[in-house]
Amino acid sequence: MSHLLHFAEHTLQEVALLIMAIVYTTRLIWLMRFKAGKERQANTGKGDTSSRKGIIYSWANIAMPWAMESSRKKFFLYSQFVIFHLGVVAAIGLSFIIPYAPQLLGSQVLVAVLQVIIGAACLIGAYRIIRRIASNYMRAISSPDDYFSLVLLTVWFFFAFWSVPNNTSGGETILLIYFFMTAFFLIYVPFSKISHYLYYPFTRYYLGKTLGKRGVYPVRRYSEEARS
Amino acid sequence: MNSTRSHKAQKVLERMGKKLNRQIVGSFAACVHCGMCTDSCHYVLANPGDPTYAPAYKADKIRKLFKRHFDWTGRVIPWWVNAKSVYTDEELEELKDTVFGKCTNCRRCSINCPMGVDFATFNRMARGLLVSVGIMPEGVAVVSKDQWEIGNQMGVLKEDYIDTLEWLSEELVDEFGDPRAAIPIDKKNADIVYSINPREVKYDPRTISDAAKIFYLAGANWTMPSEGWDMTNFGLFSGDDDLGGAVARRLYEKVEELGGKKLVISECGHGYRSTRCEGQNWAQYDLNFEMESSVTTMLRYIHEGRIKVDKSSNTDPVTFHDSCNNARSCGLTEEPRELLNLVAEEFREMYPNRAENFCCTGGGGAMSMSEYTPRRLKSAKIKADQLAATGAKYVVTSCHNCVDGLSDLIKHYKLGMKVTQLVNLVAEALVVPEKETAVPVEEIPAAAAGPLDGYKILVVDDEPDFVSFASAILEDHGASVVNAFNGNEALEVARRESPDLITLDITMPGKDGKQVFESMRKDPQLKAIPVCIITGQPELRKLIYDRSVPPPNGYIDKPISEESLMRNVRKILEIKQKATK
Ligand code: SF4
Numbered sequence: 001m002s003h004l005l006h007f008a009e010h011t012l013q014e015v016a017l018l019i020m021a022i023v024y025t026t027r028l029i030w031l032m033r034f035k036a037g038k039e040r041q042a043n044t045g046k047g048d049t050s051s052r053k054g055i056i057y058s059w060a061n062i063a064m065p066w067a068m069e070s071s072r073k074k075f076f077l078y079s080q081f082v083i084f085h086l087g088v089v090a091a092i093g094l095s096f097i098i099p100y101a102p103q104l105l106g107s108q109v110l111v112a113v114l115q116v117i118i119g120a121a122c123l124i125g126a127y128r129i130i131r132r133i134a135s136n137y138m139r140a141i142s143s144p145d146d147y148f149s150l151v152l153l154t155v156w157f158f159f160a161f162w163s164v165p166n167n168t169s170g171g172e173t174i175l176l177i178y179f180f181m182t183a184f185f186l187i188y189v190p191f192s193k194i195s196h197y198l199y200y201p202f203t204r205y206y207l208g209k210t211l212g213k214r215g216v217y218p219v220r221r222y223s224e225e226a227r228s
Numbered sequence: 229m230n231s232t233r234s235h236k237a238q239k240v241l242e243r244m245g246k247k248l249n250r251q252i253v254g255s256f257a258a259c260v261h262c263g264m265c266t267d268s269c270h271y272v273l274a275n276p277g278d279p280t281y282a283p284a285y286k287a288d289k290i291r292k293l294f295k296r297h298f299d300w301t302g303r304v305i306p307w308w309v310n311a312k313s314v315y316t317d318e319e320l321e322e323l324k325d326t327v328f329g330k331c332t333n334c335r336r337c338s339i340n341c342p343m344g345v346d347f348a349t350f351n352r353m354a355r356g357l358l359v360s361v362g363i364m365p366e367g368v369a370v371v372s373k374d375q376w377e378i379g380n381q382m383g384v385l386k387e388d389y390i391d392t393l394e395w396l397s398e399e400l401v402d403e404f405g406d407p408r409a410a411i412p413i414d415k416k417n418a419d420i421v422y423s424i425n426p427r428e429v430k431y432d433p434r435t436i437s438d439a440a441k442i443f444y445l446a447g448a449n450w451t452m453p454s455e456g457w458d459m460t461n462f463g464l465f466s467g468d469d470d471l472g473g474a475v476a477r478r479l480y481e482k483v484e485e486l487g488g489k490k491l492v493i494s495e496c497g498h499g500y501r502s503t504r505c506e507g508q509n510w511a512q513y514d515l516n517f518e519m520e521s522s523v524t525t526m527l528r529y530i531h532e533g534r535i536k537v538d539k540s541s542n543t544d545p546v547t548f549h550d551s552c553n554n555a556r557s558c559g560l561t562e563e564p565r566e567l568l569n570l571v572a573e574e575f576r577e578m579y580p581n582r583a584e585n586f587c588c589t590g591g592g593g594a595m596s597m598s599e600y601t602p603r604r605l606k607s608a609k610i611k612a613d614q615l616a617a618t619g620a621k622y623v624v625t626s627c628h629n630c631v632d633g634l635s636d637l638i639k640h641y642k643l644g645m646k647v648t649q650l651v652n653l654v655a656e657a658l659v660v661p662e663k664e665t666a667v668p669v670e671e672i673p674a675a676a677a678g679p680l681d682g683y684k685i686l687v688v689d690d691e692p693d694f695v696s697f698a699s700a701i702l703e704d705h706g707a708s709v710v711n712a713f714n715g716n717e718a719l720e721v722a723r724r725e726s727p728d729l730i731t732l733d734i735t736m737p738g739k740d741g742k743q744v745f746e747s748m749r750k751d752p753q754l755k756a757i758p759v760c761i762i763t764g765q766p767e768l769r770k771l772i773y774d775r776s777v778p779p780p781n782g783y784i785d786k787p788i789s790e791e792s793l794m795r796n797v798r799k800i801l802e803i804k805q806k807a808t809k
């Protein structure tokens with residue numbers, strides 16, 4: 001292993017993680033400085049719901065594609081969302097496995113699983129780029145950051161896919177690109193829309209709290225099929 | 229840059245900083261522009277291919293300000309995240325068009341966003357910011373002013389309100405032959421203080437008397453306040469928390485002053501949400517009494533056996549429309565259905581329903597913003613299709629705003645359905661116990677008695693069918709009727725015949741009803757003659773009420789029924805009689 005690759009796998013990642021942690025913490029402090037709105041009213045609704053139930057339901061919402069009309073009706077988009085995010089988890093995980101537990105990649109099964117997930121995420125990324133450019137609805141709501149973040153992740157998936165076997169016999173270029181991109185990704189994330197997962201627990205917490213208190217969450221749904 | 233910013237733009241930005249809370253900041257920051265919410269909005273569905281109606285697009289019009297001024301990336305590299313400031317009043321006007329004219333704050337996109345972005349909440353905030361610098365649709369300004377100054381959003385004067393309650397009381401006492409059937413006003417320490425929507429006083433007094441019948445037959449210890457009776461709150465629509473707080477406080481303080489134990493809120497989505505939920509937050513007021521929707525009260529009375537109902541009184545198929553505020557912001561979805569199943573023989577669910585139901589398109593104050601009427605009616609196609617698919621004859625809703633919104637779209641899309649409320653169906657289905665049945669002193673059928681004997685009424689309308697229909701009803705009840713088919717003729721006949729009452733259409737060729745009305749009010753010979761406006765365009769009401777002359781004495785929306793025409797005519801003539809005594 002070259003010094004450069006060793007640097008990229010270790011020092012560079014650690015510095016990038018540190019920067020990300022500092023920026024994230026600052027971001028959280030910034031968010032917490034805004035006062036949370038107080039709710040004085042007594043619960044409404046059927047009486048069998050509460051803020052707590054609403055919060056749990058709200059957090060779990062993302063894992064319940066049937067819970068929202070949007071994910072029910074756009075199940076293809078929802079499935080893409082799941083695979084894409086699994087791809088992010090796998091590609092990030094890879095950046096820890098390679099430097100700290102490379103022996104795990106001796107398992108052909110793990111290599112195959114990671115490659116399938118990351119490969120699928122890469123294809124979905126490509127599809128999402130096309131969708132964002134081709135749909136006038138998506139174009140209308142897209143900023144340069146939206147395009148860049150998507151392209152960044154898709155290209156990163158591409159190099160992560162080829163890095164999974166952690167094989168330097170054909171040269172280190174792929175691994176170097178993957179680790180440099182990972183570091184860039186970690187530093188860039190807090191400044192971009194990719195930081196949404198930082199806000200996700202908060203937005204869903206507050207929406208769940210309000211709608212739980214008012215008996216809206218969990219949503220009662222009686223589908224067309226249930227018509228008697 | 230600051231030096232080139234208009235005073236209003238500067239104020240909007242300064243006030244935005246004060247309005248931000250953690251929930252709103254989270255919603256601003258969390259959007260990933262995934263587009264999942266796009267199809268949840270009725271405006272998008274009714275305007276295919278136009279991305280300017282997409283919730284995220286509309287949200288970005290507000291979000292760009294947040295990003296430019298409060299979010300670090302937007303402050304450092306604004307173009308990268310589409311962060312932009314606002315500089316001119318024209319830009320604020322454009323924002324007004326979006327936040328008031330392209331969104332009813334229905335919250336349907338909010339519950340369809342995987343990230344939990346609550347666009348409706350920050351859209352309301354943006355409305356409030358614009359209102360704070362005087363940028364708003366004219367209707368919003370007028371209604372807000374009435375609610376600030378007169379205490380209710382339709383400018384109903386105290387004497388008209390009390391007059392209406394007294395007139396309804398007389399009818400109830402007559403009907404039941406029991407003085408206890410009268411509506412108690414300002415009764416101390418009642419179990420229930422009943423609050424209503426001013427629309428009920430102005431256009432739909434039957435809902436008040438129906439509720440009164442239910443309270444009477446249930447043996448309720450109830451009252452209606454002489455002041456602070458308006459449970460609606462335009463602050464919810466205008467985004468003005470100060471107005472919201474002041475209106476809610478007025479109501480809460482009155483209940484406390486009367487020593488009421490429970491505030492019951494008549495069927496109104498935004499009224500229920502404002503009074504039951506948001507009002508306490510706006511007013512920063514902690515209550516020492518309970519509150520509930522009249523739907524819950526009626527249902528409880530049936531469960532407790534305090535009133536008996538017979539669903540065979542309502543045989544036509546009915547469907548139920550969930551008001552957005554009731555369903556998506558207050559969870560009031562099951563009680564109305566349970567009640568409906570008890571009082572109507574055939575309830576047909578509409579799809580989607582409950583929290584996923586579509587907006588009536590009249591929400592968010594849209595009915596008061598006549599400049600957006602064509603846009604509203606176009607977006608109403610989604611609701612119209614939903615209604616038509618049920619095949620029901622009646623659409624029931626627990627919201628006065630929805631009654632207006634639905635009536636308008638039913639007319640526009642020629643659905644031939646009628647809109648009603650649960651209170652009307654419950655009253656219709658009431659089984660009146662023998663001992664409570666009044667034996668009228670003189671049993672004279674209303675028509676035979678000729679209650680309009682001796683009255684001369686001028687019916688003005690350019691539709692001959694309508695003129696014949698209304699004239700026949702009035703003549704059947706004993707009136708002598710004269711007609712006019714356009715504005716000039718109306719003035720001429722009115723001067724010649726000196727009628728006791730004029731029913732006047734607003735839209736007519738030539739001199740239209742608005743001009744005729746103003747001319748009449750300014751004419752010394754005609755100004756004392758009561759006028760009842762009858763129109764198929766309720767959105768034009770404002771044009772009449774905004775005139776600098778005394779308002780009309782009554783108002784009826786087409787299509788009219790014999791019952792609604794007679795109730796209004798009698799009311800106006802009785803009032804006239806009292807005034808001339
Ligand atoms: S508001 Fe929610 S659903 Fe709509 S684009 Fe933003 S993140 Fe996606």
Ligand code: SF4
Nearest residue numbers: 269331332334335337
């Ligand atoms: S709140 Fe309702 S009207 Fe407004 S954008 Fe969302 S879905 Fe559309």
